[in-house]
Amino acid sequence: MIETGHYSAEADEILQLVRESIDKLSVKDTGVTQVDFYIMASRPFSLSRGRFIPDNDYLKPMLEKVFKTKNSLTVNKEVNNKNLHHEFIFMERKTLRFIRMP
Numbered sequence: 001m002i003e004t005g006h007y008s009a010e011a012d013e014i015l016q017l018v019r020e021s022i023d024k025l026s027v028k029d030t031g032v033t034q035v036d037f038y039i040m041a042s043r044p045f046s047l048s049r050g051r052f053i054p055d056n057d058y059l060k061p062m063l064e065k066v067f068k069t070k071n072s073l074t075v076n077k078e079v080n081n082k083n084l085h086h087e088f089i090f091m092e093r094k095t096l097r098f099i100r101m102p
Contacts (some may be wrong), residue, residue: 015047022048039093041067059086066090 018037026032037047044053044063053060058079066073066088073088 019048038063062086062088 022035022037025035036049038044038053039047041064044060044067045051046053053063058077062073062075067090070090070092072090073086075086075088077084077086
């Protein structure tokens with residue numbers, strides 16, 4: 001993560017905490033096979049997996065709809081002979097201003 005254009009160890013710690021929390025969700029509930037945290041509507045990026053979503057990925061139109069409408073979305077889809085249940089939950093992102101004290 002970048003904080004005002006400079007490397008931030010604190011930002012790395014926050015990112016690691018997010019990834020660990022997401023990974024724990026699938027351990028707590030065995031019915032959950034994967035959890036992702038996506039950012040950027042124009043080119044969705046999986047914060048937990050560290051990858052962009054390819055244009056041909058079946059998730060892309062669903063993510064675009066969630067970002068556009070700012071509403072959650074539930075979709076059941078069969079992929080590779082597996083019935084998958086997707087829940088997309090939109091969370092508004094706020095920009096924080098940091099003021100450095102002398």
